[in-house]
Amino acid sequence: MSFEEDDHVILHDQHSDYDGEEGKITQVMESMFGDATYTISFEDGQETGIPEDSLEAVEDEE
Template sequence: MSFEEDDSVILHDEHSDFDGETGTITNKMETMFGDANYIVSFEDGKEQGVPEDNLEPAEEDDEAEKDD
């Protein structure tokens, strides 16, 4: 799955201070091998060079409210 700027994501990286936290994609970069790396902003900072495999989409609370 590919992510775009302003997408909400959950980071899964046991070596990161932000492991398990929800953040927002602020930038997408492609490596010379064609893989995507992301910069993810969190409330207390940001994580750079995050591979796509370490991210999952965050559930949007707004969508649940629209269904009512």
């Protein structure tokens, strides 16, 4: 599953201060190998260069 800007996701990265937190994708970057990495904005900061397999989609509650 690929993500797009403004998608809400949960980060799963035990080395991150934001592990387990919900954030919003603010930028999608593609590497020269065709892999996407993401910049995720959280309430009090952001993480860059996050690979897709470290993200979980947040279900819409509508």
